Amino acid sequence: MSTGNEALEVWIDQDLCTGDGICAQYAPEVFELDIDGLAYVKSGDDELLQTEGATTPVPLPLLTDVVDSAKECPGDCIHVRRISDRVEVYGPDAE
Numbered sequence: 001m002s003t004g005n006e007a008l009e010v011w012i013d014q015d016l017c018t019g020d021g022i023c024a025q026y027a028p029e030v031f032e033l034d035i036d037g038l039a040y041v042k043s044g045d046d047e048l049l050q051t052e053g054a055t056t057p058v059p060l061p062l063l064t065d066v067v068d069s070a071k072e073c074p075g076d077c078i079h080v081r082r083i084s085d086r087v088e089v090y091g092p093d094a095e
C-alpha cells in the first residue's frame with residue numbers, strides 16, 4: 001500500500017512478541033528489547049515506551065527499516081499506521 005508522504009507511527013503488541021530481537025536489529029533507533037525479553041518502541045529521545053499500545057512516530061529515514069521489521073516479525077505484532085486516521089498500512093492488520 002502506498003503511504004505517500006503521510007506521517008506514520010508504530011506500536012508493538014507485546015502479547016505476541018517472541019523476543020527474537022529482529023526488530024531491534026533492523027531499527028535499533030525505534031525498537032529495543034527490555035529485560036523482560038519483549039520488544040518495545042522508543043520515543044524520539046530514546047526512552048522505552050511500555051504503556052500498552054504505546055506508539056512512536058516513524059522517522060522517515062527509518063521507514064524502510066521499520067517496514068522490514070514489520071514484515072519479518074515472527075510474532076506478526078509490529079503495527080505501522082497513519083497518524084492522521086490510525087489506519088494500519090504495514091503489519092498484520094494492513095489491507
Ligand code: SF4
Nearest residue numbers: 017018021023073075
Ligand atoms: S521482531 Fe516482532 S516478535 Fe521479534 S522481538 Fe520484534 S516485535 Fe518481538
